[in-house]
Amino acid sequence: MRLHVVNPNTTATMTAKIAAAARAVALPDTVIDARQPTMGPVSIEGFYDEAFAVPGMLGCIREADRDGADAHIIACFDDTGLDAARAVAQAPVIGIGEAGFHIASLIAARFAVVTTLSVSIVPIEHNLTKYGLAARCAGVRAAEVPVLALEERNADAIGKISSEITAAIREDRTEAIVLGCAGMADLAAELADRHGLPVIDGVAAAVTLAEGLVRLGLKTSRLGPYASPRAKAYSGLLASFQP
Amino acid sequence: MRLHVVNPNTTATMTAKIAAAARAVALPDTVIDARQPTMGPVSIEGFYDEAFAVPGMLGCIREADRDGADAHIIACFDDTGLDAARAVAQAPVIGIGEAGFHIASLIAARFAVVTTLSVSIVPIEHNLTKYGLAARCAGVRAAEVPVLALEERNADAIGKISSEITAAIREDRTEAIVLGCAGMADLAAELADRHGLPVIDGVAAAVTLAEGLVRLGLKTSRLGPYASPRAKAYSGLLASFQP
Amino acid sequence: MRLHVVNPNTTATMTAKIAAAARAVALPDTVIDARQPTMGPVSIEGFYDEAFAVPGMLGCIREADRDGADAHIIACFDDTGLDAARAVAQAPVIGIGEAGFHIASLIAARFAVVTTLSVSIVPIEHNLTKYGLAARCAGVRAAEVPVLALEERNADAIGKISSEITAAIREDRTEAIVLGCAGMADLAAELADRHGLPVIDGVAAAVTLAEGLVRLGLKTSRLGPYASPRAKAYSGLLASFQP
Amino acid sequence: MRLHVVNPNTTATMTAKIAAAARAVALPDTVIDARQPTMGPVSIEGFYDEAFAVPGMLGCIREADRDGADAHIIACFDDTGLDAARAVAQAPVIGIGEAGFHIASLIAARFAVVTTLSVSIVPIEHNLTKYGLAARCAGVRAAEVPVLALEERNADAIGKISSEITAAIREDRTEAIVLGCAGMADLAAELADRHGLPVIDGVAAAVTLAEGLVRLGLKTSRLGPYASPRAKAYSGLLASFQP
Amino acid sequence: MRLHVVNPNTTATMTAKIAAAARAVALPDTVIDARQPTMGPVSIEGFYDEAFAVPGMLGCIREADRDGADAHIIACFDDTGLDAARAVAQAPVIGIGEAGFHIASLIAARFAVVTTLSVSIVPIEHNLTKYGLAARCAGVRAAEVPVLALEERNADAIGKISSEITAAIREDRTEAIVLGCAGMADLAAELADRHGLPVIDGVAAAVTLAEGLVRLGLKTSRLGPYASPRAKAYSGLLASFQP
Amino acid sequence: MRLHVVNPNTTATMTAKIAAAARAVALPDTVIDARQPTMGPVSIEGFYDEAFAVPGMLGCIREADRDGADAHIIACFDDTGLDAARAVAQAPVIGIGEAGFHIASLIAARFAVVTTLSVSIVPIEHNLTKYGLAARCAGVRAAEVPVLALEERNADAIGKISSEITAAIREDRTEAIVLGCAGMADLAAELADRHGLPVIDGVAAAVTLAEGLVRLGLKTSRLGPYASPRAKAYSGLLASFQP
Structure with missing residues (x-):
């Protein structure tokens, strides 16, 4: 199984530490695909940083989803962008918080x-x-x-x-x-x-939960707030993220 | 007084309607400064659109803040990005929800x-x-x-x-x-x-509340989650938004 | 606009202080009509005093309402008698609490x-x-x-x-x-x-909120507990207050 | 034991019905002392009536308290004036709600x-x-x-x-x-x-609870909001009710 | 009236103390029938002891119910087994907690x-x-x-x-x-x-409440979770407790 | 790893169905040890049945714990006896509810x-x-x-x-x-x-969660209500269950 673990900030050493923590607990046949966005803050401390970490993080989610991720883990304790990620990803998403x-x-x-x-x-x-x-x-x-x-x-x-x-x-x-x-x-x-x-x-906890969801064959429900985003135009710097 | 009303989506007719609603109730000496971001979705329907409306909206907040806004109103009923706006703006911020x-x-x-x-x-x-x-x-x-x-x-x-x-x-x-x-x-x-x-x-309601805060001389408290964001590096497309 | 501010106790110096606080924040064309009841306690400290402050306070509300008040403010932090005032007043009512x-x-x-x-x-x-x-x-x-x-x-x-x-x-x-x-x-x-x-x-806060309700054209809803009191007989000392 | 049951409205037939309901369940040696105020509304329907029933009801409580009531029951389902009654009565007080x-x-x-x-x-x-x-x-x-x-x-x-x-x-x-x-x-x-x-x-329920409190020797705590009202001046029609 | 007071542990001195506390407040014509199970723990301290006190306690409830108890009191502050007792007893049941x-x-x-x-x-x-x-x-x-x-x-x-x-x-x-x-x-x-x-x-409190329920003629509702247990087979040591 | 799955009722076909559901999702190297008590009800429907299912279920927990279970699953949706099981088991315990x-x-x-x-x-x-x-x-x-x-x-x-x-x-x-x-x-x-x-x-869900706890090396905290039961005497039919 393929688990995408996204560190929503841009600090590579932290991504490495998170990946190591994930691999230490993952099942033998689980591939940990650790990513970090190329845009956004070096760390997330409070609401403002969160807001600018989300677009890049959602970019990682979309790419990893297309690359065949079986589940996604958002490795920021604030569960930054979790609700948006659930709506857009085909695979289930878990926040470490x-x-x-x-x-x-x-x-x-x-x-x-x-x-x-x-x-x-x-x-x-x-x-x-x-x-x-x-x-x-x-x-x-x-x-x-x-x-x-x-x-x-x-x-x-x-x-x-x-x-x-x-x-x-x-x-x-x-x-x-x-x-x-x-x-x-x-x-x-x-x-x-x-x-x-x-x-x-939370990272290790999320790995076992994500593996669990995959093994249970469970995906995010589309009946409520996590329905797929309606197609619509996005402009400017963020245009490429339109659903 | 100068009220910045930001429509977090990019649809100009909606910005105009919001501005009209705001002006209809504003005090005679209140200037309604209606803005909309140049990047982001044409409408906000659910969590995913919200995530991509926030950066542009916060850009408007920061610019209007620098331009001397006495208060900000976020004119999306989900109160999109309200917490982040409170942290970064000098002036108080109110969501229409x-x-x-x-x-x-x-x-x-x-x-x-x-x-x-x-x-x-x-x-x-x-x-x-x-x-x-x-x-x-x-x-x-x-x-x-x-x-x-x-x-x-x-x-x-x-x-x-x-x-x-x-x-x-x-x-x-x-x-x-x-x-x-x-x-x-x-x-x-x-x-x-x-x-x-x-x-x-909510738009009209927010105008009277925002005018109220300004007249009361009240600003967002800096003691808790709305402390000013710590200085740090942001990368990529969103680098210019760093605090 | 005409704002009735009622101090529910009988202490005139306190009424004067409240009126001054209200005037300090009120809009230029707002008339602050400060009143206090002729019956009841000199101060409200706890449930018992509250009970005896309410009839006189409601008397002030009814009179000011007839005199054309656009909104009422109850200037006791316990919001003494607020629910009853909402039911009987034509104009909206706000408690300072x-x-x-x-x-x-x-x-x-x-x-x-x-x-x-x-x-x-x-x-x-x-x-x-x-x-x-x-x-x-x-x-x-x-x-x-x-x-x-x-x-x-x-x-x-x-x-x-x-x-x-x-x-x-x-x-x-x-x-x-x-x-x-x-x-x-x-x-x-x-x-x-x-x-x-x-x-x-709370006094200053209430003034801006009351002015806001008036400017928004909003009045207390009559659909629920604030329906106008049914006509009925009241006896004894309080007979004149019957609805 | 002596139970004071106060009907907070002025309708004598209702007081009689309440007294009968109380007597039907009271212990053989319990005396039901049913009272009604001489001032206030003929029935209590909503917040406004409540406000004007309370002073007369509290008058009954104070008199019955002086007359040696072991406990008081407020026989209006809104528990009208219950908190104030607890503060002023020596004996415990129960609302039928x-x-x-x-x-x-x-x-x-x-x-x-x-x-x-x-x-x-x-x-x-x-x-x-x-x-x-x-x-x-x-x-x-x-x-x-x-x-x-x-x-x-x-x-x-x-x-x-x-x-x-x-x-x-x-x-x-x-x-x-x-x-x-x-x-x-x-x-x-x-x-x-x-x-x-x-x-x-609620009337019958309150009788058994009130008898229970008396037999348990329990009275309203004076440590919090039910501390005895501080001595102070009351004016006008309600002056005689001052603590 | 006959009140069954069950001490859910097997310590006889505690049963005696509980019985004395119950008798001290009970009505003159109330018979306090104090029982304790023959099986289970000597005291209840935490969830594990609770689990093993319940069967014996429910045995006491069933026997006292058959013996004509008008109400039952469970004299353990955790209200051990209270819900199960309510379902099986004809008479109402009160926990001292x-x-x-x-x-x-x-x-x-x-x-x-x-x-x-x-x-x-x-x-x-x-x-x-x-x-x-x-x-x-x-x-x-x-x-x-x-x-x-x-x-x-x-x-x-x-x-x-x-x-x-x-x-x-x-x-x-x-x-x-x-x-x-x-x-x-x-x-x-x-x-x-x-x-x-x-x-x-709680023991004294429960006595007055239980006497109250009996005098009010109130019994546990059978409409919800306290419906009588459906007939079914129980095996092994606990077979004799089957409903 | 060894997962003990206890069906708290005595119906063997149900135990078999639960075991099959557990095995269908369990990891390849997980042994599902399905047990059912020899005493108690054939099914659990409501509070009374629960009370008599718990002792036998806890017996299974204790035995499986001694037999080296790495985690326990209580396969009744009411999570019957879950708190008591947590206190007594060395291994972590999860209810299917x-x-x-x-x-x-x-x-x-x-x-x-x-x-x-x-x-x-x-x-x-x-x-x-x-x-x-x-x-x-x-x-x-x-x-x-x-x-x-x-x-x-x-x-x-x-x-x-x-x-x-x-x-x-x-x-x-x-x-x-x-x-x-x-x-x-x-x-x-x-x-x-x-x-x-x-x-x-819930059975399948619990298997993945239990495997997760084991892989994370997490056990029930002993600091609060799940401290090991204090040693004490139990009497009668249930004496052998004493801690």
């Missing part, structure tokens, strides 16, 4: 999210509410570590994330942690060991 | 929304939930009239919208109607007369 | 309320739930300053309110403050400066 | 309410939301029978109520019915027989 | 629960959500006192419970306390005195 | 459930609320087909299920269907073809 929330719900009554910057707390809360899983979430905390600082994997960043996990256990009565950034994919095992509770990386 | 919901809440315990196509029902429901006003909404109904069909203002389109209003009164116990598309801005008065209940056009 | 919540929702994802006494926290929470905006509220805090202590505008009262704002920013992740008493109308600007976030006074 | 909802919750997963006029649907829904029991309610239906029409106990009124019960069973998946008006207190047994499901009269 | 929540709702806007071990917090929160009363609950706290430690009534256990009450008042803005274990039935009066707020024991 | 809901959430904004008998609607709604996914559910419908009637796979049963799917599409705006009984596992493909929307069988 929702993947983390759904998997956490299977092993804990309550989970907490630790993300990078506080500017991302509300976008994540919006998603939790939209997905229906807000009641399962013990809290969303920010370590105040910028996304690209994770690429350096310095002890300071890990220390800040670790502090928030400690606080979530003590103050929020959490039972599990969902890591709130694709750039944290390589930290899950270490943090789980250190804190003695399940720590979920 | 939220404007319709808030104003309706002041004159009715429950309101219904009548929009164009059923593909837009879930996006509108997502917004109602995000804003907190879902409990005030008696239902979102689609007239199954494409956005651009409204530009012809034919009797058939009005008839379909009118039928849904009748159904909302009889079946959903609604007390007021919010028209679910900027392209319906010219129908509010006629439909209110015909059905004997308040009918709210 | 709801006005504050709706306006705050346009400039912040989350807002906190700072009110006078803790006895008012639950009534305000009830309203937030009724309006649907509870999910937007980061918390309701009491400064433990009695309403009439605000009339003296002493530093101690402002200090206590300021402390609660500091706590709301630090502990509740609030992005904006709604002042929870009409008697705080003169403090908004000073507190916004001191704390660096938007501070909303 | 909340009584009906709580008792229904003990014998059914979902219950429906059948009330008099549709103007009362939203006030009842507000209460259900405030009490937290909205999720237990399968729907609030109006038989479109005015309150005083129930005093004539004509077949037509019963027929309309019965039709709504049939509809609630068939369309709303209800398991029990709560009668939504004190004036329906004498219909519960007949309707339960006819429809084969539990039918709850 | 729900009893505590409903009674607390009549005397306070918000109540807190203090239970034994933290493993029980989530089961209690599930119930609050299921009943609809989660919004009334200021928090569920655990004193970290095992159930059977309460049988020794040592000062340490009471001290820990008392500390949590202090914290609930100070941090959670609670107005009343519901004791979260049948084994705390004898502590309510002492703790109410010490902390100056209403403290509710 | 929750599996169906989570997988449906990845391919549709709204899904409907079609179950067997209406007595199961409320138990399923309780679960949806507990899991947080109630807002995603367009409705739970009963085909009024008893569980064991599905074992005969007659056209009548399929016709009734099909009718409810038609109604859910037309009346509830559903985008996908979750089949509400393990006994429907063989109908998903046929119904998906007939109705042109995704139809999800």
